[in-house]
Amino acid sequence: MTDRHLPSLSSAARELLADERLRPAEDEALKRRVLERARDALSSDRSSGVTPVAAGTGLWHSARRGRPRAHLLAAAALAFSGLAVGAVGLYRSGMLATAESRQTRAPQPQPIMPAQCSPALSAAVTSNAAVTIAATPAVEPSPTAASGRQLAHAAAVSDVTPSTVVQQQYAVELGLLEPARRALSQRDYGAALAAVARHQREFPQGELSEERDALRVRALWGAGQKASADRAALDFRKRYPKSGLLSWKLEPAPASSER
Amino acid sequence: MLAAEKLKPLSNRAGLSAAAGDEYLQVYQRELDYLLATLRRLGVPSHDVEDVVHDVFLVMYRRWQDYDRNRPLRPWLFSIAYRVWLTHRRKSRREIPTEPAETHDHAPAPDEVVAAGQTRQLLLRGLTELPLERRAVLIMHEVDEVPMREVAAQLGIPLFTAYSRLRKARLELEAALGRLQKGPLE
Numbered sequence: 050m051t052d053r054h055l056p057s058l059s060s061a062a063r064e065l066l067a068d069e070r071l072r073p074a075e076d077e078a079l080k081r082r083v084l085e086r087a088r089d090a091l092s093s094d095r096s097s098g099v100t101p102v103a104a105g106t107g108l109w110h111s112a113r114r115g116r117p118r119a120h121l122l123a124a125a126a127l128a129f130s131g132l133a134v135g136a137v138g139l140y141r142s143g144m145l146a147t148a149e150s151r152q153t154r155a156p157q158p159q160p161i162m163p164a165q166c167s168p169a170l171s172a173a174v175t176s177n178a179a180v181t182i183a184a185t186p187a188v189e190p191s192p193t194a195a196s197g198r199q200l201a202h203a204a205a206v207s208d209v210t211p212s213t214v215v216q217q218q219y220a221v222e223l224g225l226l227e228p229a230r231r232a233l234s235q236r237d238y239g240a241a242l243a244a245v246a247r248h249q250r251e252f253p254q255g256e257l258s259e260e261r262d263a264l265r266v267r268a269l270w271g272a273g274q275k276a277s278a279d280r281a282a283l284d285f286r287k288r289y290p291k292s293g294l295l296s297w298k299l300e301p302a303p304a305s306s307e308r
Numbered sequence: 309m310l311a312a313e314k315l316k317p318l319s320n321r322a323g324l325s326a327a328a329g330d331e332y333l334q335v336y337q338r339e340l341d342y343l344l345a346t347l348r349r350l351g352v353p354s355h356d357v358e359d360v361v362h363d364v365f366l367v368m369y370r371r372w373q374d375y376d377r378n379r380p381l382r383p384w385l386f387s388i389a390y391r392v393w394l395t396h397r398r399k400s401r402r403e404i405p406t407e408p409a410e411t412h413d414h415a416p417a418p419d420e421v422v423a424a425g426q427t428r429q430l431l432l433r434g435l436t437e438l439p440l441e442r443r444a445v446l447i448m449h450e451v452d453e454v455p456m457r458e459v460a461a462q463l464g465i466p467l468f469t470a471y472s473r474l475r476k477a478r479l480e481l482e483a484a485l486g487r488l489q490k491g492p493l494e
Contacts, residue, residue: 054471058450058478062481065431066451068428070451072345075344079344080341082358083340083362087333088333090362090365090366091333239370242371242374273391273464274464276462276464
């Protein structure tokens with residue numbers, strides 16, 4: 050269907066609509082009030098101490114406020130300790146690969162499906178990362194701060210092996226995506242998209258790109274951006290034709306006509 | 309849904325840097341006239357405009373990083389304003405399609421509006437007689453001159469549905485304007 054198939058508007062209606070395009074400016078007093086309110090909201094957000102600062106620095110590297118960050122660091126340390134303990138337990142029970150094979154094999158990305166992620170998080174973090182973290186506490190990664198560049202730098206200036214860096218990167222990536230998964234389960238799609246965007250910035254070609262892109266589609270879909278979700282799903286299928294993720298959305302949403 | 313997040317506090321949600329926040333505020337300031345005019349066209353009463361536009365600001369802020377810079381800004385803004393107003397109406401239980409934009413008792417009668425040459429008021433009153441979903445399509449396409457494909461994409465509806473809404477909206481607008489002028493326009 051095109052414009053040619055539609056009833057055309059009368060010239061008077063067209064004239065009214067054309068006048069509307071040249072609308073007069075809005076009330077200045079109202080605009081001042083609205084802008085003042087917006088600035089207040091923005092400044093209170095910035096002074097809250099938990100909003101990330103400059104892009105790339107990340108929440109955990111912010112130097113402006115120590116106290117909230119200390120709490121976050123403590124929480125991260127606890128979380129990663131839990132991961133390490135879980136992974137070591139699994140390792141001892143014989144469920145993991147041998148230490149020799151871990152040295153030579155990079156971890157394979159595991160799909161982060163909502164149903165399976167939390168309970169088996171420590172196992173799915175794929176073991177290697179968690180075990181390595183436990184063995185090398187001096188280079189403990191933080192979920193949102195360590196970027197690929199930082200990890201590469203860590204490898205260059207220390208005696209950690211490249212495989213260790215890969216494993217740490219994997220853990221950091223997982224730490225970045227976990228909030229997205231959690232936000233999705235809580236139907237907080239804005240937060241999920243923000244977490245996905247953060248991972249995209251830090252690890253555009255990361256090990257968990259596939260999971261990230263799948264999470265993005267789900268978040269867009271949940272946020273009501275059906276068209277964007279469809280586009281993202283198409284891109285996803287092109288990029289990962291054999292992926293088992295997004296099986297819930299193999300076909301575009303059915304078109305609903307009003308007629 | 310967009311509106312589900314609109315009333316939550318700003319903190320720790322957008323993840324905007326200081327520079328991005330400043331850029332966002334500048335864009336908001338630059339487009340404020342457009343946003344206010346859009347809300348009026350969508351039928352937001354004067355006493356609600358300030359609150360609704362602030363809600364639009366909050367949603368825009370959270371979604372600023374998701375905005376695709378390669379696409380035109382105003383259709384994106386419109387889609388946010390439309391959804392915020394839709395949710396606002398639902399929440400306040402004022403889902404009455406024919407509710408006029410201004411409900412003041414002293415609002416001019418239709419013939420007075422025309423006689424005074426207040427063509428904008430005439431159009432706004434005519435628009436309020438359209439259901440909101442069709443009104444949105446008509447405003448985007450006929451006033452903002454957004455291509456129909458973009459209209460459909462921004463409103464999250466199939467292209468055919470967008471055309472269907474536009475067709476009905478044109479007929480309804482003509483009828484409404486005719487009634488308001490107490491006779492055909494031509």
